[in-house]
Amino acid sequence: QVQLAESGGDSVEPGGSLRLSCVISGYTSVIGWFRQAPTKAREGVATIHLSSGTTWYADPVKGRFTISRDGAENTVYLRMNELKPGDTAMYYCAASRRTMTASRGLLPGMYDDWGQGTQVTVSS
Numbered sequence: 001q002v003q004l005a006e007s008g009g010d011s012v013e014p015g016g017s018l019r020l021s022c023v024i025s026g027y028t029s030v031i032g033w034f035r036q037a038p039t040k041a042r043e044g045v046a047t048i049h050l051s052s053g054t055t056w057y058a059d060p061v062k063g064r065f066t067i068s069r070d071g072a073e074n075t076v077y078l079r080m081n082e083l084k085p086g087d088t089a090m091y092y093c094a095a096s097r098r099t100m101t102a103s104r105g106l107l108p109g110m111y112d113d114w115g116q117g118t119q120v121t122v123s124s
Contacts, residue, residue, distance in 0.1 A: 002026035002095040002113040009091060009118030012083055020078040020118060022093030030096045031076040033067060034108055035089035035120075044106025045091070048076060056105040060086070083122045090117040 008020040022031060032047040046067035047056045055067050066079040076093060094111035104110050 002028045004093050004095060004113060004115035006091065006093050006115045006118040009120045011121040011123065013124050014084055014122055016083050016122070017079070017081045018083065018120060020080070020091055020093075020120075022076045022078075022115060024074045024076065024095065026095075026113075028095035028097055028113070030098070030100050030105065030111075031067075031069070032094050032096070032105060032111055033076075033078045034092045034094060034111075035087075036092070036117075037089040040089075042092070042108045044108065046078060047100065047105035049100060050076075056100075056102050058106055080120070083120075085122050088120060088122050090119050092117045 003025040005023045030049050033045040034042050035045050036042040045058050045061055046065055048067045048069055064082045069076045093115045095113040096111045098110055
């Protein structure tokens with residue numbers, strides 16, 4: 001089982017930036033960032049394959065969010081720029097050892113282990 005710990009969530013004004021961190025304990029091949037707003041389903045935001053560096057992004061965040069990894073620190077980051085009120089949600093990182101494709105990488109059901117989440121609030 002992989003253990004994951006998120007941090008970096010905060011309250012920011014529209015147009016602001018945040019960087020979320022996900023520290024990974026254990027072996028995995030793919031890390032995804034997901035978010036869930038109140039009354040909404042959990043949705044995929046960005047995914048990275050840890051060995052190849054291949055990334056996938058959900059359309060609403062393309063061009064604004066960047067997922068990256070630091071192998072030495074066993075950490076995956078989510079850099080979020082140009083934040084909007086619609087980005088307000090609890091953000092989770094998740095781990096998977098399944099074979100991923102662009103169509104599968106952003107599906108919550110493809111992930112086995114989840115962190116506790118970190119809250120991002122975008123409001124003026």
